[in-house]
Amino acid sequence: MAREAALALPAARRAWALPRDAGWYALLLPAFLLMTLLYVAPILQVLAISVTEPAPGIGNYERLFTNPGVQRVIGTTLRICVTTTAVALLLGYALSYVIALASPRAQRWWLLGVLVPLWISVLVRAFAWVTLLRRQGLVNQGLDALGLIEEPLRLVWNEFGIVVGMVHYMVPYAVLPMLAAMKEIDPRLLAAARGMGASRLTVFRRVFLPLSLPGLIAAGVLVFIFSLGFYITPAILGGGKTLMAAEWIKLQILDLVRWGLGAMLATVLVVAILVTLAVFSRVVDLRRLFGGGR
Amino acid sequence: MTGGYRAGPLARGIAWATVIYLVLPITIVVPVSMTDRRYLSLPYETLSLRHYANLLGSEAWLGAIWQSLWIAIASTAIAVVAGTLCAIGCWRLARRSTEWVRALMLLPLIIPSIVYAVGLYRWFGTLDLLDRFLGVTLAHGVTGIPYVVITVSTALAAFDPRLEQAARGMGASLGQTLRWVILPRIAPGIASGAIFAFIHSWDELVLVLFIASRNVFTLPRKIWDGINENLDPTMAAVAVLLIVFTVLLLLLDGALRARRDP
Numbered sequence: 001m002a003r004e005a006a007l008a009l010p011a012a013r014r015a016w017a018l019p020r021d022a023g024w025y026a027l028l029l030p031a032f033l034l035m036t037l038l039y040v041a042p043i044l045q046v047l048a049i050s051v052t053e054p055a056p057g058i059g060n061y062e063r064l065f066t067n068p069g070v071q072r073v074i075g076t077t078l079r080i081c082v083t084t085t086a087v088a089l090l091l092g093y094a095l096s097y098v099i100a101l102a103s104p105r106a107q108r109w110w111l112l113g114v115l116v117p118l119w120i121s122v123l124v125r126a127f128a129w130v131t132l133l134r135r136q137g138l139v140n141q142g143l144d145a146l147g148l149i150e151e152p153l154r155l156v157w158n159e160f161g162i163v164v165g166m167v168h169y170m171v172p173y174a175v176l177p178m179l180a181a182m183k184e185i186d187p188r189l190l191a192a193a194r195g196m197g198a199s200r201l202t203v204f205r206r207v208f209l210p211l212s213l214p215g216l217i218a219a220g221v222l223v224f225i226f227s228l229g230f231y232i233t234p235a236i237l238g239g240g241k242t243l244m245a246a247e248w249i250k251l252q253i254l255d256l257v258r259w260g261l262g263a264m265l266a267t268v269l270v271v272a273i274l275v276t277l278a279v280f281s282r283v284v285d286l287r288r289l290f291g292g293g294r
Numbered sequence: 295m296t297g298g299y300r301a302g303p304l305a306r307g308i309a310w311a312t313v314i315y316l317v318l319p320i321t322i323v324v325p326v327s328m329t330d331r332r333y334l335s336l337p338y339e340t341l342s343l344r345h346y347a348n349l350l351g352s353e354a355w356l357g358a359i360w361q362s363l364w365i366a367i368a369s370t371a372i373a374v375v376a377g378t379l380c381a382i383g384c385w386r387l388a389r390r391s392t393e394w395v396r397a398l399m400l401l402p403l404i405i406p407s408i409v410y411a412v413g414l415y416r417w418f419g420t421l422d423l424l425d426r427f428l429g430v431t432l433a434h435g436v437t438g439i440p441y442v443v444i445t446v447s448t449a450l451a452a453f454d455p456r457l458e459q460a461a462r463g464m465g466a467s468l469g470q471t472l473r474w475v476i477l478p479r480i481a482p483g484i485a486s487g488a489i490f491a492f493i494h495s496w497d498e499l500v501l502v503l504f505i506a507s508r509n510v511f512t513l514p515r516k517i518w519d520g521i522n523e524n525l526d527p528t529m530a531a532v533a534v535l536l537i538v539f540t541v542l543l544l545l546l547d548g549a550l551r552a553r554r555d556p
Contacts, residue, residue, distance in 0.1 A: 229406020
């Protein structure tokens, strides 16, 4: 009797069952709820604040065109981000090129040198740079001991310091997508071009560079959007004198309590990043960039 | 490499310089942490461990480490459960809508944390979660989800979906299929995701600056205050311990990966 009931059960269940995939959809639920209620909602609120405080309307956005302070911050941010992206791409490209052409054994060592810094705390790295670059820092002491400088160089608490620290943070992010693209390039193509009489430079310019271009663009997009909203390294190595967007937003909200203005620049930041991604999603497979995994 | 084509001297030179630039500044904190002086410098006469003794004898530092550890563990649990289930659901359903769900899960990697921090500051104000363990844990948990979704999705890509269909076909319930068929196969991916979610929470500063003040005082917050107020060699000792900790976690991840794809 009991057994019969048990056999009948699946059929009975099917009769009033939910759609076949309901169980799988239920698996999405915890992450979906967390993400919408605790991530997307607060961010949408920021967008809302930017047009409602202190008064409803687009008054905050008008400041983009009228307020020299806002314009200066945007200018500084763009200048530092473009410099950082360019330097990180140059260094990262050479590094990826060498890694892609190295033996598997050597590749592992090179990768270690890229991945370990990637995961070391950004605070620890900023602290290390301060130790090295400040007025009485190790670099100035070293140069002084060698008699190369009369008085300490100003290496930190300015844009130079910020770029040094930011490039240090971004090079690994530049290497990963470029290396992924370069590993797809068949090395025999290079050997073949060389064998047919092309110089090293020609092989690079006519064969390797075009094939690695998608990776280069992907890396550029990634580094640029990460740089735009970067807070910790510019705040520490800028020493409060050179303000980038993220630190300016923090200043508006926590210190000056000007929510509307802070939210406005935060919105501009998000829009700039999403637009950059949208423009380049035609050129670059973004899903691969973020390890979409299929 | 099989083609026998090697990089030229210019590229090799830049590559070496770049790796030195990446690694050397980080290692500099090791000698500085063992200085015999009271200020940040290289050791003059002898090596000294007194800054480590300072650190380990300090209530404030140990308290911060302890709080960070608990927050990281709790938020990793949230990220791992939510992220793993979501990645499995997206993988199995594989439609357009789940592509969007997966893109949604990656948002925290793309949107700057300063923007989220500002929003959360207001949001948690209304929910009464400011400066509370639960608030910081939830914030770190949510922002840890992308790391788990990525590593688990990668692990699932190598998983034969017919195994799941076979299990279901032989009458296993969804729970049984998950428990006995899918999860064992993707365990290394889950572990990798957990490690990265843990490091994420352990290092996270921007959110903490906004949503925590006195009651919740994490290690990054303490380091931040230290850098801005008094630069002393104790900071270097903290930095060394953090570096060692991170490297150990990465070695663990490497070992897991080696087991996964021999």
